[in-house]
Structure formats: C-alpha cells, structure tokens
Amino acid sequence: xxxxxxxxxxxxxxxxxxxxxxxxxxxxxxxxxxxxxxxxxxxxxxxxxxxxxxxxxxxxxxxxxxxxxxxxxxxxxxxxxxxxxxxxxxxxxxxxxxxxxxxxxxxxxxxxxxxxxxxxxxxxxxxxxxxxxxxxxxxxxxxxxxxxxxxxxxxxxxxxxxxxxxxxxxxxxxxxxxxxxxxxxxxxxxxxxxxxxxxxxxxxxxxxxxxxxxxxxxxxxxxxxxxxxxxxxxxxxxxxxxxxxxxxxxxxxxxxxxxxxxxxxxxxxxxxxxxxxxxxxxxxxxxxxxxxxxxxxxxxxxxxxxxxxxxxxxxxxxxxxxxxxxxxxxxxxxxxxxxxxxxxxxxxxxxxxxxxxxxxxxxxxxxxxxxxxxxxxxxxxxxxxxxxxxxxxxxxxxxxxxxxxxxxxxxxxxxxxxxxxxxxxxxxxxxxxxxxxxxxxxxxxxxxxxxxxxxxxxxxxxxxxxxxxxxxxxxxxxxxxxxxxxxxxxxxxxxxxxxxxxxxxxxxxxxxxxxxxxxxxxxxxxxxxxxxxxxxxxxxxxxxxxxxxxxxxxxxxxxxxxxxxxxxxxxxxxxxxxxxxxxxxxxxxxxxxxxxxxxxxxxxxxxxxxxxxxxxxxxxxxxxxxxxxxxxxxxxxxxxxxxxxxxxxxxxxxxxxxxxxxxxxxxxxxxxxxxxxxxxxxxxxxxxxxxxxxxxxxxxxxxxxxxxxxxxxxxxxxxxxxxxxxx
Numbered sequence: 001x002x003x004x005x006x007x008x009x010x011x012x013x014x015x016x017x018x019x020x021x022x023x024x025x026x027x028x029x030x031x032x033x034x035x036x037x038x039x040x041x042x043x044x045x046x047x048x049x050x051x052x053x054x055x056x057x058x059x060x061x062x063x064x065x066x067x068x069x070x071x072x073x074x075x076x077x078x079x080x081x082x083x084x085x086x087x088x089x090x091x092x093x094x095x096x097x098x099x100x101x102x103x104x105x106x107x108x109x110x111x112x113x114x115x116x117x118x119x120x121x122x123x124x125x126x127x128x129x130x131x132x133x134x135x136x137x138x139x140x141x142x143x144x145x146x147x148x149x150x151x152x153x154x155x156x157x158x159x160x161x162x163x164x165x166x167x168x169x170x171x172x173x174x175x176x177x178x179x180x181x182x183x184x185x186x187x188x189x190x191x192x193x194x195x196x197x198x199x200x201x202x203x204x205x206x207x208x209x210x211x212x213x214x215x216x217x218x219x220x221x222x223x224x225x226x227x228x229x230x231x232x233x234x235x236x237x238x239x240x241x242x243x244x245x246x247x248x249x250x251x252x253x254x255x256x257x258x259x260x261x262x263x264x265x266x267x268x269x270x271x272x273x274x275x276x277x278x279x280x281x282x283x284x285x286x287x288x289x290x291x292x293x294x295x296x297x298x299x300x301x302x303x304x305x306x307x308x309x310x311x312x313x314x315x316x317x318x319x320x321x322x323x324x325x326x327x328x329x330x331x332x333x334x335x336x337x338x339x340x341x342x343x344x345x346x347x348x349x350x351x352x353x354x355x356x357x358x359x360x361x362x363x364x365x366x367x368x369x370x371x372x373x374x375x376x377x378x379x380x381x382x383x384x385x386x387x388x389x390x391x392x393x394x395x396x397x398x399x400x401x402x403x404x405x406x407x408x409x410x411x412x413x414x415x416x417x418x419x420x421x422x423x424x425x426x427x428x429x430x431x432x433x434x435x436x437x438x439x440x441x442x443x444x445x446x447x448x449x450x451x452x453x454x455x456x457x458x459x460x461x462x463x464x465x466x467x468x469x470x471x472x473x474x475x476x477x478x479x480x481x482x483x484x485x486x487x488x489x490x491x492x493x494x495x496x497x498x499x500x501x502x503x504x505x506x507x508x509x510x511x512x513x514x515x516x517x518x519x520x521x522x523x524x525x526x527x528x529x530x531x532x533x534x535x536x537x538x539x540x541x542x543x544x545x546x547x548x549x550x551x552x553x554x555x556x557x558x559x560x561x562x563x564x565x566x567x568x569x570x571x572x573x574x575x576x577x578x579x580x581x582x583x584x585x586x587x588x589x590x591x592x593x594x595x596x597x598x599x600x601x602x603x604x605x606x607x608x609x610x611x612x613x614x615x616x617x618x619x620x621x622x623x624x625x626x627x628x629x630x631x632x633x634x635x636x637x638x639x640x641x642x643x644x645x646x647x648x649x650x651x652x653x654x655x656x657x658x659x660x661x662x663x664x665x666x667x668x669x670x671x672x673x674x675x676x677x678x679x680x681x682x683x684x685x686x687x688x689x690x691x692x693x694x695x696x697x698x699x700x701x702x703x704x705x706x707x708x709x710x711x712x713x714x715x716x717x718x719x720x721x722x723x724x725x726x727x
Contacts, residue, residue, distance in 0.1 A: 030071040035725040038063040042401055042718040049712055057095045059401055061336075064088045077117040084109040089336075101136045121164070122152045131372055143174040143372045163190035172373065180212040199228040217254040220263070222247065238442040243435075250430040253420070261326055261417035265433055265459075266290045267319035269414060270353065270390065271300055273310035275639050275646060276615075277346065277392045278361070282354045283315050289414045290316070294330045294375075297410035302331070302343070305407045306395030308672045308681075309637055309648035315390030316416055317353065319433070320459055320468040320498055323418050325383040327391055330376040330413040335406065341367035342400045345379045345393050349386035354529065354541070358569070359390070380419075389416065398670060398683040399707040404720035432460045451476040470496045487512045506530040519551040533570065541567035556586035561599075577603040593623045616640045629656040644675035662691040668703075679709040685718075697724045 041060040047053070069083035087106040093099070112125040127147040134140045153164035168185045188204040205222040223246075230241035253260055269289025274281065288298035300312060314329060327347070344366035348359040362384055368377040379391060396403050438454040455472040474492035481487070491508040509527040516522070528542045543565035551557045561581040568574050583597035597619045604613070619637035626632075631654045638647035651669040665688050672681040685703035692698060700721040707714040 033727040036065040044716040082111040161192040219252040247433040268317035270315035300411040303409035326417040328415040340370035536570040558584040574606040647673035677709040
C-alpha cells in the first residue's frame with residue numbers, strides 16, 4: 001500500500017472522533033464507519049482493421065474509500081456531526097511498453113452544528129475537499145475547495161410567513177495555480193399562506209464570484225416572486241385558480257479582459273429514448289432536469305444498466321430563441337477520467353418539439369470536460385440561436401475499462417449558458433420573465449366536465465429593448481354518453497412574438513372511447529396542428545390513431561395500435577406515415593412470464609429526406625423461475641431502419657445455492673449490435689454477490705468482452721471485485 005495511506009487513515013479516524021468527544025465531553029451518540037475496496041484488472045488487445053496492427057494493454061486499478069461519521073445530540077434540538085471521507089486510488093497501465101502510473105488522494109473532512117425545533121432552525125457547517133494527483137513523469141498537482149455555510153430560518157406554522165436565510169462561501173484553488181476563485185452565495189427563501197386560498201412566495205439569490213487568477217468579478221442576482229389564488233364555487237362544481245409570477249435576473253461583469261458563462265433561463269426540461277435524434281417523436285417533459293437539485297436523479301441512467309439499444313436525448317426548452325454555446329449535464333456521482341472520456345455528446349437544435357420535428361446536428365463533442373470537484377459534463381460548442389436544444393449520448397459501454405464500477409450514472413440536472421467577454425457584457429444586463437396563468441375547471445352536468453386555461457408569458461431583455469411574448473388559450477370538454485361511449489374534444493391557440501416576428505399555432509383534437517365488454521375496449525383519437533409563421537409560412541399536421549385492448553384469458557392480455565399521419569412542413573414537402581403496433585403479455589404458468597411487443601412504421605415523403613422510410617421495433621422478455629432459488633431471464637429488443645439493425649440481447653442465470661440467499665451466483669450474456677460502423681459489443685461472464693456477514697459484502701465478476709467495428713476490434717478480459725465494509 002502507498003506510504004501515505006496509513007498516516008491519512010489514522011488522521012481521518014482519530015481527528016473527527018477526538019473532536020466530537022472533546023466538544024461533548026461524553027460518549028458520542030452514534031459512530032458509523034464504512035469502507036469500500038474496488039479492484040479491477042484487465043488485459044486488452046486492439047486490432048486496427050486498416051493495417052492489421054495489434055496493440056496490447058495491461059491495466060489495473062485499486063480504489064480505497066473510507067467514510068467515518070460521528071454524531072452527538074447535546075439538547076433535544078441541537079445536534080453536532082463530524083467526520084471525513086478518504087479515498088486513495090491507484091491506476092497503472094502498460095501499452096506496448098509505455099507505462100503510466102497514477103496515484104490520486106482525496107480527503108473530505110466536515111463538521112456540522114444544527115439547531116432544529118418546531119419554530120426555529122439554524123445551522124453552521126465547514127467542509128473541505130483536497131485532491132492530490134501524481135502521474136508518471138509529471139509534477140504533482142493539488143486542488144482544494146474550502147466551504148463554510150450558515151443558515152437560519154423560522155417556521156411559525158399555518159397562516160404565518162415561513163423563511164430561510166442561507167449564506168455560503170466557497171474558495172477553490174489549485175497548485176500549480178490555474179484557478180483561485182471565491183464564490184459567495186446568499187439565498188433567502190420565504191412563503192406565506194395568509195388565507196386558505198392564497199399563496200405568496202418570494203426567493204432572492206445573490207451569487208458574488210471573484211476570479212483572482214484572471215482578475216474579474218461577476219455578480220448575479222435573482223428575484224422570484226409568485227402569487228397564487230384558488231377557489232371553489234357552486235358547491236365545488238366550479239373551481240378557479242390563477243397565478244402571477246415574475247423572475248428578475250440581473251448580471252454584472254467587472255472586467256473587459258476575461259470571459260464568463262452567463263446562465264440562461266429554462267422553461268422546461270425534456271428527455272426521451274430514441275435512436276433517430278434527427279426527427280421526432282417529441283421529447284417528454286422532465287421537470288427534474290431544471291429543479292435546481294444537483295443530487296436527485298431525473299430518471300435518466302447513462303451507466304451500464306441504461307438501455308444499451310437506445311440513445312438518450314436530454315433537452316431544454318429555453319422559452320424563446322436564445323444564443324447558447326455551453327450545456328452542463330450533472331450526474332449523481334464522480335467519474336474517473338477513463339469513464340468520463342468514453343462518452344460522446346451530439347448537440348441538436350430545433351425551432352419546435354413535436355412528433356415530426358426536424359432536429360439539426362450542430363456538432364459532436366468527445367470527450368467533454370469533467371471538472372475536478374463538480375460532477376458534471378461541460379459540453380462546449382459553437383454559438384447557436386435556438387429555443388429547443390438537446391444533447392444525445394449512449395449509456396456507458398460495458399467494454400470500457402472500469403465500467404463495471406458504474407452500473408448506474410443518473411443524470412440530475414441540465415443547464416444552458418452563453419459565454420460572454422467583458423466587452424460584450426453591459427455593466428448591468430438583466431432579464432425579466434413574467435407569467436400569468438388563469439384556469440377554470442367545472443362540472444357542467446353529471447356527465448360533462450370542461451376546462452379553460454389562459455397563459456401569458458413575457459420576457460424583457462435589457463439592454464437591447466428586446467421583448468418576447470406568448471399568449472395561449474386552450475379549452476377541453478369531456479362527455480360520457482353512457483356506460484359504453486365517452487368522448488372529449490380540445491383546442492388551443494398560441495400566439496408568439498419574438499423580435500417583431502409573429503407565429504400563430506393551433507392545436508386541436510378529439511377522441512372517442514368505447515368499452516364494449518369488461519375485457520375489451522377501444523379508443524379512436526384525432527389530433528391536428530396548424531402553424532402560421534411570418535418568416536417560414538404555413539405548415540400543418542394531422543393524425544388518426546386507433547387503440548384496442550383485450551384481456552383474452554386470465555393471465556393473457558393483448559393490444560393493437562394502428563395510426564396514420566399526414567402533414568405539410570414549412571418548405572412545402574408533404575409527408576405521410578402509417579404505424580401498426582401489436583403487443584401481448586401472458587403467463588402460461590406461475591413460473592413463466594412472457595412479454596412481447598412489435599411495431600412497424602412507414603413514412604412517405606414528397607421530396608425531402610426526413611428520417612427513415614421504414615422502421616420496425618421489437619421487444620421480447622421472458623422470465624422463468626423453475627425453483628425458488630433459481631431464475632432465468634432473457635431479453636431481446638431491436639430496431640431496424642431501412643435495412644440497418646440495432647439489436648440488444650441479454651441472458652441472465654441467477655442461482656442462490658443456500659436457503660438464506662447470502663450467496664448469489666449469476667452468469668450474464670449481453671450483446672449489442674449497432675448498425676453504425678457495423679459495431680458489435682459482447683460481454684460474457686460469471687459473477688457473485690456474497691454477504692459474508694452483516695459487516696462484509698463481496699461482489700465479483702469476470703468478463704470476456706469484445707467490441708468489433710469496421711475500424712477496430714477490441715478484446716478484453718476484465719476481473720472486477722468490490723469489498724464493502726459497514727460498522
């Protein structure tokens with residue numbers, strides 16, 4: 001073990017314990033300790049198809065992580081907590097005699113004192129993160145981040161204002177000196193509900209940043225206020241809700257020699273799994289991508305357990321067209337350099353986001369920067385002006401060295417920025433975003449309900465006297481004719497004005513549902529859209545969709561979807577598409593469960609080449625449990641577009657030889673076929689999970705992997721073992 005390991009381990013074990021016990025002069029209420037040891041070894045041979053040259057690489061990595069936490073409660077509402085996390089990571093590789101040795105040490109001590117009672121709350125915390133790295137033939141580097149924060153708040157109860165005030169100072173610096181930055185953040189968050197029907201919210205954020213190395217300062221201030229009112233009338237047959245919100249964001253930049261990333265306002269987060277990023281379907285709303293929480297998952301997994309057959313589309317709606325040149329994608333954990341650099345990011349833009357949108361590829365960034373302290377990808381590209389933007393990537397390939405340690409990498413947040421220099425930024429630039437919403441929902445009769453919604457948005461940019469507005473009116477009506485038939489209709493008009501260019505958008509639809517039998521129902525849906533744009537002209541889209549659901553027998557259900565779409569885009573080309581999608585789920589025996597889905601879509605275009613002409617998708621999953629301690633799982637799904645097939649196969653056998661299940665043995669076979677470059681990835685190997693005792697758990701795998709494409713063939717043998725210790 002490295003000579004620095006034992007002294008540091010002793011330091012992080014002794015100091016927090018001694019500090020906590022000294023302050024309390026008594027025994028600590030709780031002491032928790034856990035350790036992780038992760039070992040990876042692999043040998044890889046790469047064969048270049050063009051020349052036949054082979055390259056051999058030997059690799060090993062040994063990661064150690066120790067986490068100690070000590071807590072002490074002094075009074076019923078006063079709690080002290082201290083501890084430290086220590087990591088020591090060793091990496092060695094030899095490629096044709098070229099050896100690289102990397103030693104990395106990370107130390108993260110912390111201490112917190114919190115007061116929390118039913119009326120008041122307050123807290124003080126101190127955290128530090130130190131990272132040292134030594135690479136063969138390079139000087140040793142060090143990076144530090146010191147953080148101190150304090151908070152105070154009051155929660156007096158219902159009908160009284162609640163508020164919280166938090167101040168944080170973060171100092172980031174390194175050696176050799178490339179960054180020396182101090183960031184002060186002040187956050188005031190308050191809410192008040194003076195009446196049952198009235199809500200008032202206000203948030204103030206001030207971020208004052210000083211970059212000492214480049215000698216420039218930035219100041220960003222945000223004021224957000226919201227008033228909401230809701231009320232029921234006519235014995236709750238009619239409900240009304242309305243809200244007004246304003247977001248004022250100002251930005252100051254003191255230097256004309258440096259540059260700064262100016263954050264952009266985000267209206268919505270978007271995401272989808274789709275292998276044709278150049279066209280639809282529309283990305284779905286994902287509010288967790290813009291909620292400001294950099295830790296909680298947004299439900300998007302780019303680890304090895306992510307969908308290996310689908311590309312992940314992660315996008316933003318900026319509300320109005322904006323200049324943007326950087327996207328930050330935050331994840332829930334720190335990645336090593338090899339894993340982070342294996343991701344490729346394609347950037348696409350679109351003026352809209354619907355099922356037949358056209359997305360334009362801007363560029364592909366590989367690799368994206370992954371900073372020392374922040375768990376995020378910084379994706380920089382040429383400036384584009386757009387309302388909708390997305391990045392497209394694939395989950396981590398199991399063939400990447402070290403990938404076994406990252407089965408899950410969850411995306412938590414997505415941000416957009418425009419890089420500006422001092423000469424471009426006024427001493428006081430600002431954006432004011434205002435929104436008014438009015439909603440009426442009522443029961444017209446025992447069988448009829450209706451809804452009306454009005455939304456007005458206005459954005460003002462200063463300097464530039466740039467005003468952007470959007471007005472939307474929508475209505476919805478639902479009626480139940482009898483026990484068999486029910487129907488609904490909806491319509492919406494949206495008027496948008498940006499830089500004196502106007503656009504009017506109509507969307508409308510109707511559906512009829514029939515429940516013929518308790519075991520059989522159908523729904524027929526029509527949707528349409530018409531757009532009138534001052535710059536591009538007119539466009540329309542219409543579609544009809546029929547879905548049939550049947551419960552054939554106990555444990556056997558099936559569905560059949562059929563649809564047809566016809567449209568004309570702004571350039572005048574006409575496009576039609578038809579789709580058929582059957583699927584079934586059945587359980588012929590309590591030990592066997594089968595799920596199968598298939599879809600076929602054909603698209604005809606009058607002139608333009610937009611997307612694939614023929615596309616078929618299939619998905620078959622089988623789960624078989626012949627005995628309580630033995631299970632088999634198989635999954636095959638794929639996509640074929642104009643003769644090119646992407647295929648994923650997964651087969652897993654799980655066996656628990658002992659009744660208590662403390663030892664689990666498994667064998668996996670995974671294969672991915674990607675039509676691009678005729679790429680085939682295969683991972684085969686056994687593994688085990690052994691709960692040695694309540695304190696120790698061992699996980700181990702051995703995989704034979706192959707990554708074969710038109711360019712090269714990579715063959716690897718990878719052993720991975722992780723020992724977890726919890727006290």
